[in-house]
Amino acid sequence: MSEQPFAGSIAVVTGAASGIGAAIAEHLAAKGARIAGVDVSPSLEDALGALPGSGHHGFRADLSDPAEVGKVTDDIASGLGTPQILVNSAGVVFLDPATELSAGDWKKTIDINLSGSFYMAQAIGRLMTDAGYGRIVNLASQGAVVGLDQHAAYCASKAGIVGLTRVLSLEWAPKGVTVNAVSPTIVETPLGKKAWAGEKGEAAKRQIPAGRFAQPEEVAAMVGYLVSEEAAMVTGTNMVIDGGYTSV
Amino acid sequence: MNSLDGSIAIVTGAGRGIGFAVARDLASRGACVVGVGSSRQVEDSVARLPGSDHLAVRADLSDQDAARHVVDRVVTERGTPQILVNSAGISKVGPASEVPSEDWRAVMDVNLGGTFFMAREAARTMIEAGYGRIVNLGSQAGVVGLEDHATYCASKAAVSGLTRVLAAEWGPQGITVNTVSPTIVATDMGAMAWSGAKGDDARSRIPAGRFADPEEVAAMVGYVVSPEAGMVNGADLLIDGGYSNV
Numbered sequence: 001m002s003e004q005p006f007a008g009s010i011a012v013v014t015g016a017a018s019g020i021g022a023a024i025a026e027h028l029a030a031k032g033a034r035i036a037g038v039d040v041s042p043s044l045e046d047a048l049g050a051l052p053g054s055g056h057h058g059f060r061a062d063l064s065d066p067a068e069v070g071k072v073t074d075d076i077a078s079g080l081g082t083p084q085i086l087v088n089s090a091g092v093v094f095l096d097p098a099t100e101l102s103a104g105d106w107k108k109t110i111d112i113n114l115s116g117s118f119y120m121a122q123a124i125g126r127l128m129t130d131a132g133y134g135r136i137v138n139l140a141s142q143g144a145v146v147g148l149d150q151h152a153a154y155c156a157s158k159a160g161i162v163g164l165t166r167v168l169s170l171e172w173a174p175k176g177v178t179v180n181a182v183s184p185t186i187v188e189t190p191l192g193k194k195a196w197a198g199e200k201g202e203a204a205k206r207q208i209p210a211g212r213f214a215q216p217e218e219v220a221a222m223v224g225y226l227v228s229e230e231a232a233m234v235t236g237t238n239m240v241i242d243g244g245y246t247s248v
Numbered sequence: 249m250n251s252l253d254g255s256i257a258i259v260t261g262a263g264r265g266i267g268f269a270v271a272r273d274l275a276s277r278g279a280c281v282v283g284v285g286s287s288r289q290v291e292d293s294v295a296r297l298p299g300s301d302h303l304a305v306r307a308d309l310s311d312q313d314a315a316r317h318v319v320d321r322v323v324t325e326r327g328t329p330q331i332l333v334n335s336a337g338i339s340k341v342g343p344a345s346e347v348p349s350e351d352w353r354a355v356m357d358v359n360l361g362g363t364f365f366m367a368r369e370a371a372r373t374m375i376e377a378g379y380g381r382i383v384n385l386g387s388q389a390g391v392v393g394l395e396d397h398a399t400y401c402a403s404k405a406a407v408s409g410l411t412r413v414l415a416a417e418w419g420p421q422g423i424t425v426n427t428v429s430p431t432i433v434a435t436d437m438g439a440m441a442w443s444g445a446k447g448d449d450a451r452s453r454i455p456a457g458r459f460a461d462p463e464e465v466a467a468m469v470g471y472v473v474s475p476e477a478g479m480v481n482g483a484d485l486l487i488d489g490g491y492s493n494v
Contacts, residue, residue: 166493173455173490185479209419214479221476230467233431233460236493237486244419247412247482 004032005228010083012076012124014063014116015090016048017041019189020139023216024087027224029053036076036083038063038120039090055080063090063116064108073123082131085227086124088117088138091157098152106153113157114164121168125177134177135227138165139219142185142242158183162238169236178235180226185242186213210243251474253278256329258322260309260366261336263289265435266385269462270333273470275299279331282322284309284366286336301326309336309362310354319369328377331473332370334363334384337403341441344398352399359403364410367425371418380423381473384411385465388431388488404429408484415482424481426472431488432459456489 011028015021016037025035029051037048037058044058057080061072076083091113094105117138128134143151144158162181169179185208186196192213196204205212222241225231240246257274261267262283271281275297282303283294294304305321307314322329337359340351363384374380389397390404407427414425431454432442438459442450451458468487472480486492 166490169490170455170494174457178456209416210424210479210481211420212479218476218479221474222471222480225468225471228467230464231487233456233458233464233489234468234485234487235456236490239480239485240483241479242481242483243479244412244415244482248416 006085007032009033009085010036010076010080011085011087011227012036012038012083012120013087013089014038014120016058017044018047019191020184020187020216020219021087021089022047023220024089024223025056026051027217027220028085028087028227029056031224033085034080036080038072063120064111066119069116069119069123073120073127077127082127083124084128084133084135086120086128086134086136087223087227088120088136090116091139093151093154095150096152097150101152109153109157110160113154114160117161118164121164121179125168125172128177129172129175132176134172135231136168136177136179137223137226138179138181140165140181140183140238142183142240142246144181144183144238145240145246165238166236173235178226178232180234180236181238182219182222182226183238183240183242184214184219185245187216187219188213189216208243208245209248212243214241214243251277252331255279255331256282256322256326257331257333257473258282258284258318258329258366258370259333259335260284260362262304263287263293265335265437266430266433266462266465267333267335268293269466270335270469272297273463273466274331274333274473275302277470280326282326282329284318284336309366310357312361312365315362315365315369318366319373323373328373329370330374330377330379330381332366332380332382333469333473334366334382336362337385339397339400341396341400343396347398355399355403359400360406360410363407367410367414371414371423374423375418375421378422380418380421381477382414382423382425383469383472384425384427386411386427386429386484388429388486388492390427390429390484391486391492411484412482419481424472424478426480426482427484428465428468428472429484429486429488430460430465431491433462433465434459435462454489454491455494458489460487460489
């Protein structure tokens with residue numbers, strides 16, 4: 001088995017500046033992929049500069065705007081070539097009881113998490129279906145499968161991603177493009193650690209059979225399997241990585 | 249990448265088909281494989297695995313006591329297993345209204361009973377060690393109905409149900425338990441059972457337009473039994489080219 005199974009591959013990773021997206025970019029880069037990192041954060045270039053390998057590029061874009069997604073896709077195609085891999089990892093979360101949730105927070109969540117994933121998949125998917133090969137992974141969440149207190153917009157957006165994933169997988173399977181969702185439990189990114197600190201976090205861990213949260217690198221390893229050539233028959237699935245949380 | 253160096257992996261149904269592909273994949277990643285099978289074929293197959301120190305064990309897993317004997321022998325002759333892949337399975341096909349009781353029992357005894365007893369015996373040693381990876385072969389038939397497969401579908405859906413409970417009970421001890429559910433796999437048996445127009449029709453209902461190769465199932469199992477899959481637990485992982493989601 002090659003240590004660099006993605007040598008010569010171009011992998012588009014959204015949300016690559018931090019958290020899960022950064023861990024995925026690192027994992028794929030370590031296995032030989034050139035990373036096209038997409039993010040709104042000014043720290044994107046620094047994050048890409050720290051990746052193993054070379055030839056990585058950063059692209060600033062607001063994924064909730066289809067015109068910006070179109071432009072970024074053009075820039076990636078002309079600057080790097082047709083991507084073999086797309087990982088939609090960019091996402092936001094705003095917590096509030098459903099009765100208090102503002103229309104603005106609802107819209108932002110749906111626009112970035114769900115619409116952004118669709119615009120990117122559509123634009124990059126066109127290139128992949130033309131090329132006859134592609135691996136698309138959409139980051140969903142255990143919140144796509146079960147309800148989480150104060151996560152109305154987030155859970156709706158992530159469940160939407162799972163539904164979208166099934167349709168894209170069906171339409172693009174004959175063209176050699178797989179589309180899957182990955183649904184982690186709480187992940188110990190810097191943001192995740194802060195949001196789930198103290199007794200709230202301990203209570204959440206008690207409900208996970210494995211007794212802990214996931215590490216970003218563990219999510220990246222699952223994504224690494226799904227975007228490999230040997231995962232050609234895995235499509236339309238929602239791969240849950242939650243220590244057993246949603247199965248009990 | 250020899251990520252499984254030093255690991256001991258029990259694979260049931262290792263004589264042929266998916267089980268053999270899994271055994272070969274794990275052996276190529278450095279694991280010492282204990283192949284379990286009901287016929288002489290398992291000895292021939294284990295002898296063909298890459299690497300050395302593998303072990304072939306003959307057992308009829310429909311016998312409740314067989315699992316204990318198998319695991320005792322593994323522990324004595326090789327050591328505590330880190331990995332168990334329950335791949336042994338049989339299928340009896342026929343309209344539900346015509347299924348003989350013996351067929352129902354035979355399928356349940358191997359597919360469900362054999363899986364449970366092997367998992368139970370292996371887990372007892374894994375719990376002591378605080379680490380384990382158990383994968384049960386399910387099927388897309390555990391998720392959707394297939395005509396003429398009443399016993400098989402019931403047994404595989406039951407495997408997924410069992411998996412969730414074992415995952416909940418053993419998760420705190422460092423053991424993961426997952427189901428891997430393939431579509432029709434192009435093993436010798438699969439190719440024979442799904443040849444001609446019947447096979448073409450089945451393929452036409454799979455968005456990817458083909459059956460899975462045993463090596464593809466083995467690659468997924470290889471990921472799930474890796475140390476880095478510690479948070480994948482209680483999951484039913486489909487490898488069906490999109491069949492069950494349309």
